[in-house]
Amino acid sequence: MKNLVNIEKSAFRAGEYIGYSNGVWMIRKVSTSYGNWSARHRDNNRIPLVFGHTLEDISKKLTEFAL
Secondary structure (H helix, E strand, O other), X not given: OOOOOOEEEOOOXXXXXXXXXXXXXXXXXXOOOOOOEEEEEXXXXXXXXXXXXXXXXXXXXXXXXXX
16 A cells, blocks of 8 residues: 555554544445545544545545535
């Protein structure tokens, strides 16, 4: 995995990553037409899911995400 400044492996859940941008995001591998990865805000379910084809895509989208 590339060195992504706002994403790290979860220490508690295998296969899950944690993202940081305007709070904490839970990132998981999925299989959808929107992408291979999805991120959801941990504390606010009203914020829409973020999808990307790679973790790098998710990292960029989280960086650009503004509340």
